[in-house]
Amino acid sequence: MEGASFEASVRSPLRQWAQHTSPSQYQPAHAGGPRSPRPPAQSSQHQQSQQKAAALSPLLMIHHSPRIGYAQRGLASPLAQSSSGLGTPKTPTTPLHPAINSVAALDARGISRDFAHSGQMAGGDDRWRRLGARILPLFNGDRVVGSVEENSEMVRSCLLRDADGAWPEIHSILRVGMASLVRALYRALGVPPKFEAPQAGQPPVLSVAGIVSADVGLDHLVAAVAGVWQTLYSHVLPYLDGVFLPLRLFKAAAARRKADAFGVRHAVLLHFRDTIIMPLLPSLDAAAPVCVAAKRRALEFGYALPELCPMAQAVHMLSVLAALTPADRGPLHHSARSMATALHS
Known part of the structure; x- marks a missing residue:
């Protein structure tokens, strides 16, 4: 029963990321060698949270929207905050694309220039x-x-x-x-x-x-x-x-x-x-x-x-x-x- 639970968790969409972060925990044991430690038994509530994470993780891994970059602002993702107390791994976050950062900087410079220009124009009546x-x-x-x-x-x-x-x-x-x-x-x-x-x-x-x-x-x-x-x-x-x-x-x-x-x-x-x-x-x-x-x-x-x-x-x-x-x-x-x-x- 424990083996079936282990195989089901490994087949989730988080498998690649999990193997990259903790290879020793999820790699199968060599023939004749000692078996790797199995994950502890999980409750039904925790399994439901894992299923939600499995459904959402592909979108989070390929989406490059600025709203997903929680790590740049020093915050954890909402999914990681909701499941941090249950011992599940945090959802990985992707950094912003360099083009997005440059566009944001240009917009900021344009806005500041417009404010300065409007202040100069409002300074006189001629x-x-x-x-x-x-x-x-x-x-x-x-x-x-x-x-x-x-x-x-x-x-x-x-x-x-x-x-x-x-x-x-x-x-x-x-x-x-x-x-x-x-x-x-x-x-x-x-x-x-x-x-x-x-x-x-x-x-x-x-x-x-x-x-x-x-x-x-x-x-x-x-x-x-x-x-x-x-x-x-x-x-x-x-x-x-x-x-x-x-x-x-x-x-x-x-x-x-x-x-x-x-x-x-x-x-x-x-x-x-x-x-x-x-x-x-x-x-x-x-x-x-x-x-x-x-x-x-x-x-x-x-x-x-x-x-x-x-x-x-x-x-x-x-x-x-x-x-x-x-x-x-x-x-x-x-x-x-x-x-x-x-x-x-």
Whole structure:
């Protein structure tokens, strides 16, 4: 009877580990030699605990989850704690894989870096000014400070602190950017800049009134406006779409006004339309009769494709701006149509 009990215990899934830890107790005796000591008689409760250990041990031996590494924290496994008083061997524990340790260390460094970064950003109240100083060089055709991801993270931190006050700050940044475009327009036309106060009691700002009253050629005006539009549409807008991407996740800030619900791209185009194009629209309408001459000069200077002609860029600009208000496209649509008709004549 004792031999059958001994053979049953040896056939358990713990046999390999048991033979490795106590070979002298479980190896069979040599022929003619003394028999190895047999294990003492076991109670029925102890046999049930051994059966549970036999069922669980294969999972514990092959699983590399951090929850199994009790030995690294100075603790015994729950199975060993429950059966330690019964004289059964403890369940073996496997150390954590080196890759798991390295990933945990990287996560810890990332979390500490995020906490330090959030503390630095919360230290001052000029986060929007710093963001504007980073992205406003775009309107001058220059490079920006930092990457898209860094500036987008600054936008996210500003929104987390005050989402409702985001749009007034964004409009302030865009107004400064539009002033840079107006300055570039003055520089392209060779006209001295003119400053006007928007309202009584406010400081004067750069406006396009000096261009409207200046005596400049219509074709020259269209070429300068087309150059500014190309800078805005191909250089400024794609970058601002990426930087202000977190703004779409904050519906409370995006729904402050109906116009702002479309995003920063829509707001930039509205500022460009109201600040630059609408005051210059009568002059652009008068430029339609000279489209044919401008097209000929463009072909003479090597612009073989029609879309490279400044007049074609002006048609594209007016069409995009007219589409901002589909219900009432207004005079922008009529100007674009008249220019397109003259361009294809």
